Amino acid sequence: MSEPAIVTENLVRRFGELVAVDAVSMAVEAGQFFGFLGPNGAGKSTTIKMLTGLLEPTAGRILILGRDLQKEPVEVKRQIGVVPEGLALFERLTGAEYLNFVGRMYGLNRSTAAQRAADLLGFMELADRPKTLIADYSHGMKKKLALAAAVIHGPRILFLDEPFEGVDAIAAGTLKAMLHRMTERGVTIFLTSHVLEIVERLCSHVAIIHKGKLVAQGSIEELRAGVESRLVAASPAAAGEATEKLTLEQIFLEIVGGARVAAQELSWLA
Amino acid sequence: MAGVATAPAQAVLGVREQVALIAELRWQLFRNALRAGKNWQDILGYIVLLPTLALMTLGGAVSMGVATYFLLNRNQPEGIGLLLLAIFLAWQLLPILFGAFAVELDFRTLLVFPLRFPTFFWVSLIYGLLDPAAATSLLWLAGLTTGIALARPELLPWAAVVLLVFAAANLFLNRLIHSWLERLLARRRGRELLITVFILSILALQLFGIVGERWGSRAKPYLQKAAGMTVVLPPGLAGRSVAEAARSNLLGAVADAALLAGYGGLFGWLLRRRLIHKYRGEEVSESRRPEAVAAGARVRPGWVLPGFSGSVAAIYEKEVRYFLRNGPMLITLIIPVLIFLPLVFPTGGSRSGSNPFARAPDLVFPAAVAYMVMVLSHLAYNSLAFEGYGVQFLLAAPVRFRDVMLAKNLFYTTLIGLELLIVWLFIGLFLKPPGLLVLATTLAALALAVLVNLTVGNVLSLQFPRRFDFGKFRQRQSGLTVVVLLGVMLVLVVGGGFVFVLAWRWHKLWLAGVIFLALAGAALVLYLIMLDRTSRLAEARRDVLLGELCRP
Numbered sequence: 035m036s037e038p039a040i041v042t043e044n045l046v047r048r049f050g051e052l053v054a055v056d057a058v059s060m061a062v063e064a065g066q067f068f069g070f071l072g073p074n075g076a077g078k079s080t081t082i083k084m085l086t087g088l089l090e091p092t093a094g095r096i097l098i099l100g101r102d103l104q105k106e107p108v109e110v111k112r113q114i115g116v117v118p119e120g121l122a123l124f125e126r127l128t129g130a131e132y133l134n135f136v137g138r139m140y141g142l143n144r145s146t147a148a149q150r151a152a153d154l155l156g157f158m159e160l161a162d163r164p165k166t167l168i169a170d171y172s173h174g175m176k177k178k179l180a181l182a183a184a185v186i187h188g189p190r191i192l193f194l195d196e197p198f199e200g201v202d203a204i205a206a207g208t209l210k211a212m213l214h215r216m217t218e219r220g221v222t223i224f225l226t227s228h229v230l231e232i233v234e235r236l237c238s239h240v241a242i243i244h245k246g247k248l249v250a251q252g253s254i255e256e257l258r259a260g261v262e263s264r265l266v267a268a269s270p271a272a273a274g275e276a277t278e279k280l281t282l283e284q285i286f287l288e289i290v291g292g293a294r295v296a297a298q299e300l301s302w303l304a
Numbered sequence: 305m306a307g308v309a310t311a312p313a314q315a316v317l318g319v320r321e322q323v324a325l326i327a328e329l330r331w332q333l334f335r336n337a338l339r340a341g342k343n344w345q346d347i348l349g350y351i352v353l354l355p356t357l358a359l360m361t362l363g364g365a366v367s368m369g370v371a372t373y374f375l376l377n378r379n380q381p382e383g384i385g386l387l388l389l390a391i392f393l394a395w396q397l398l399p400i401l402f403g404a405f406a407v408e409l410d411f412r413t414l415l416v417f418p419l420r421f422p423t424f425f426w427v428s429l430i431y432g433l434l435d436p437a438a439a440t441s442l443l444w445l446a447g448l449t450t451g452i453a454l455a456r457p458e459l460l461p462w463a464a465v466v467l468l469v470f471a472a473a474n475l476f477l478n479r480l481i482h483s484w485l486e487r488l489l490a491r492r493r494g495r496e497l498l499i500t501v502f503i504l505s506i507l508a509l510q511l512f513g514i515v516g517e518r519w520g521s522r523a524k525p526y527l528q529k530a531a532g533m534t535v536v537l538p539p540g541l542a543g544r545s546v547a548e549a550a551r552s553n554l555l556g557a558v559a560d561a562a563l564l565a566g567y568g569g570l571f572g573w574l575l576r577r578r579l580i581h582k583y584r585g586e587e588v589s590e591s592r593r594p595e596a597v598a599a600g601a602r603v604r605p606g607w608v609l610p611g612f613s614g615s616v617a618a619i620y621e622k623e624v625r626y627f628l629r630n631g632p633m634l635i636t637l638i639i640p641v642l643i644f645l646p647l648v649f650p651t652g653g654s655r656s657g658s659n660p661f662a663r664a665p666d667l668v669f670p671a672a673v674a675y676m677v678m679v680l681s682h683l684a685y686n687s688l689a690f691e692g693y694g695v696q697f698l699l700a701a702p703v704r705f706r707d708v709m710l711a712k713n714l715f716y717t718t719l720i721g722l723e724l725l726i727v728w729l730f731i732g733l734f735l736k737p738p739g740l741l742v743l744a745t746t747l748a749a750l751a752l753a754v755l756v757n758l759t760v761g762n763v764l765s766l767q768f769p770r771r772f773d774f775g776k777f778r779q780r781q782s783g784l785t786v787v788v789l790l791g792v793m794l795v796l797v798v799g800g801g802f803v804f805v806l807a808w809r810w811h812k813l814w815l816a817g818v819i820f821l822a823l824a825g826a827a828l829v830l831y832l833i834m835l836d837r838t839s840r841l842a843e844a845r846r847d848v849l850l851g852e853l854c855r856p
Contacts, residue, residue: 083850086700090846107843111702120854122696124622126629126774130603131622138618139701144605151603167629169492169774183697 037100039064039191039222040085045094047080054080056246057094062224062239064099064190067217069237070226073290077246078226079119079195085224086116086193099190112140115189117197121180125169129160129179132168133186140187147186154182157212159205173200181209185216192216194225198232210236234282244290254282261288322423323430326414330431361440365447372451376459381550385535385543387448388470391441392539395474396481398437415585424583425576432479445471452546462549466561469568470542476571477538483578487586496774500631538567609714615703619711626690627715630774636683637723640676641730669738670746670804672727674797677753680720684761685789686781687712688853689772695853705842706835709765713758713835720754741813748820749804753796755827759834760792766841769852 040062047055055077062068072078083089085096087107096103098110116122124132130151137147155161158178168176177200184192192213198206213223213236227233233240234254241251250257258280265288280288368387375383414424432438445467452463488494534540545560609617627633687709688695698708731738738746768782781789800820807816842849 088696088699088846088850090843108702108704111700116696116700118696118700120693120696122693122700124626124694124697125692126626126690127622131625134603134606135618135622136697136701138606138614139697139703141614141702143614144608148603148605155603 036064038062038097039066039099040068040224041095041097042081042085043095043097045081045084045096046092047077047084047089048092053246055084055091055243058243058246058248059094060241060248060251062222064222065217065220066239067213067223067237068225069233069240070224070243071230071233071240071286072226072243076243076290078243081243082193082195082224082226083118086114086118087111088116088118112187113189114191114193115184115187116193117177117180117184117195118193119195121176123168123176123180123183126167128163128165128167129155129171129175130164132179133183136183137186142187150186154186157208158182174202174205177201178205178209185212189221191222191224194223196227197225198227198229230281230283230286240282242286242289250289254285257282257285257289261285264288319420319423319426322419323426326423326427327430330434357436361443364440365443368444368447369451369454372448373455376452376455376550381547382543384448384546385540388539388543389534389537391444391448392474392537394444395437395441395478398440399435399478399482400485415583421580421583425579428479428483428575428579429475432475432482435478438475438478441474442471456550459546459550462557463546466542466545466549466557466564469561469565470538473538473564473568473571476568476575480571480575480578483575483582492774496631500635503632503635536563538564541567612710612714613707615701616707616711616714619708620714623712623715624718627719630690632774633683636679637719637726640672640679640723641726664808665735666739666742666808667805668735669728669731669742670749670801672731673724673746673750674801676720676723676727677750677757678793678797680723681753681757681761681789681793682781683719684713684716684757685764685785686768686770686772687716687761687765688769688849690774691853692771693854695849699842699846699849705766705839708842709762709835709838713762716758717754720750724750741817745804745807745813745817745820748817748824749800752820752824752827753800755824755831756792756796759827759831760788762834762838763841764788766838766845766849769845769849771853771855 038061040060042058042060045055045058046053058077058081070078070081080089084091085098085103087103087110091104099113101110103110124135127135133151133154134147137150138144142150152161158181160175160179160182163171163175168179171179177197181194181197184194198209201209210232217223225233225237237254239251239253240257242249242257250260252260261280261284368391371387372384375381375387414427433442449460449464449467453460485498488498535544541560541564545557545564548554548556548560606614607617607621609620612620691698698705728737728743764782764785768785770781770785780786803816803819804813807813
């Protein structure tokens, strides 16, 4: 088996008294489409920030493609693409200027950066606004541009924080196809999303973080089997009744304990 | 859910209840704004500011009453028009100056609720009455009315009607202007345009003295003519109507009051039209129609900066583009020239005696450059201010932060060079170009100042970053940065100025040049050492940079 693309060892991040990420250890194999899930405030964005060098871990180690992120940050960053929370855009540039800028910051020569910028603008259907500043883009357009910027240098790992939020269905379909092709070529994609249907459709493996701790990790089938066996152990009578496969949403709710909240109701609502 | 519950029938609120609810919301917003995040400096500010404002408001009302009383007693009722003009200007202009750039309740947010148009209209008017400028103006009007009542009680009924119509016209106009401004401020371009116009207006005031001195006598008849024309405006008409009534010319009084009512009606009609558009949901988003372009748009390759890496060139290009798209920042380039104008212009008469450079024209250029350094230094001390979320990219990119700061420093140096050229051309054109020795010594001093600014500025930019927004006015650096900046300026300008003037008086200016050059050499070494450390500093300060610059 080849070296894992991403490895974290006892990763910890504290903000004063708050432990946002608590001893997270996980491994993501090369070429995997990996979903990183968790409720609001669970530590997803903090983890992704640490994995991309935006935040210093309080303790623990991060290996990206076998390199230690803290020891060789520039070399690691050259291999990865990031769409962080907030998108990291320079809003006073046009889309073309921004992609050109990003390409050159990743070491592409001038003509290659310009060519790829033009290709990506066309692919993302952003080429019809060459003079519009990013500040005047809609949210969906900004998202597409941020995705374009994350892949302009041909990264081997792509970190995406809520990549499809605000993107229309047509563009989302195009992007999903693009990301799938990338994984087929060996690119590892590490994605967080609240839309569990998307994660279920795209990802082969997932990890779930809850209150800073990693509470589950594996392929979706492994997680499903684990939850089903737990449910059967808790209520043997239900074993025969369950004919349909558990969805990722059901698995997620079982693991983080959200099923109870979902069952509550407000009686006065129509 | 157990079943579809039947929702109880909701009472449809009347206009009065809806207005009361919104007034309560406004009060809660005001109370929370006073409570939220106040430190002792803010509280001290309130303690000083509130009594001052109260004094100004009440003092103004008393002054209006006294002035009106004397005007009527001395049989000069036409003067009331001037008092009303002051009230009119306060009512219309103060909210623009003090409130236009502040965030307040956006009436569009109310439209998600089942609000009737009359409620919407009345809320807008009542909101206008609660504005501090409107409340002050109303109090001044009350003072003026009291003055009339005391001096000529028989005039009171007519004056009260006229002043009521005047107040209504003012209120409608104020809300109309507010509504137009709100629409303008809803778009990024509008906000920035307004900020630029505002700053330019303030700078234009600097020129009044010069213009007045040079062309004042020629402009006087035109100004008098313009002042006479204010009589056709609402304050002039209201004042004249009261004055005509005081002189028992009822026909004239009624005609002026009718014209005033016409203004009120026009403003009211325009306001209603404007609010109807808003009520129906007008488009104020930033999105525009796609531009017509040929398919497969080409992207021009980025800039080349000879001797520097592609990433440094890319950041430099970005800095230039950002600066060119930042109107208020562009204006900083003309500030040194504008502020220095009175000293450079060869003014005649008594003022030339107060001009210290009249006897020492050699010092004009170095003084102008020193002033330029003072005005532009702050740009180096918070150089990440406009990055916003983009700082995430700078931290995630495979580039040492040293290169980011180097590119920013190169841009700052370019800006200083450009400004130096403007100052040199300006002085050369209006006075005489500086001599070679003065020029060389000034350049040596400037090199020292720029290197010191960059060295200290790089550290402070990473230690105490502050986010600045393009469309906002009066944005503050961190307190410590301001203190350090003032300290550095004091040492550089006072120390450098002392050395310069001393050497100039002893006719040994070359010596000052040598001293500045030697110090600049030492500053260069220190700058390079500190520049190499910025990468490590940026790593260590990632939390602060992201926390401060990526605030929504």
